[in-house]
Amino acid sequence: MSRIYLISAAALVAALLGALAYFIISDGGMRGDRFAQCRASNVAGGAGSIGGPFELIDHTGRAVTDADVITRPSILYFGYTFCPDVCPIDVDRNAIAVDILHERGYNAQPVFLTVDPQRDTPEMLSIFVENLHPDMIGLTGSEEQVRAAARAYRAFYQRQPGQDDDYYLVDHSTFSYLVLPQHGFVEVFRRDMAPDDMATATACFIDAAS
Secondary structure, eight states, rough: OHHHHHHHHHHHHHHHHHHHHEEEEOOOOOOOOOTTTSSSSSEEEGGSOOOOOOOETTTTTOOOHHHHHOOOOOOEEEEEETTTSSSHHHHHHHHHHHHHHHTTTTTOEEEEEEETTTTOOHHHHHHHHHOOOTEEEEEEOOOOHHHHHHHHHHHHHOOOOOOOTTOOEEEEEEOEEEETTEEEEEEOOOSSSSSSHHHOOOOOOOOHHO
């Protein structure tokens, strides 16, 4: 194993652990928190420290803001369409959770925000989201716009160095974020969470918000 690989791997682990530090799993909520009975995580700095306004481009090519996108409960995921393994599984899990919510009478949507705007054009995202879920929204933008959105959600991503310009991989965190209209970010889901459990947790937050 080369020294460069060891340094890159160590840097990736450190960055992912840094992202994880923002989402500490606990068994209870905070006093005065209307969502306390629903929470399974306790965010360092409070839920208000995660998320916020963004300006991006959706999969139809339209310039959008967070207010345009988060019009109903949304499960937001940062990934990329060329991802060979993690992203397809995670995004499909989120889509299944949304379908379960629909069956239970809740109007939610999955949102996919690329961390690879160089390749993930609106046209590419359109194909991707249409194959995964009819209600899914795909988001891209300039490098600066995507980085600003990822920074707001404490989402890590980094292109792997020294790879072919057409077939490079992007390391990234794998959290899914529950975002509600008028409330913003309320919960983070880890990738080992089953879709039925995610749907149940999401429904709790929707009920508490109403």
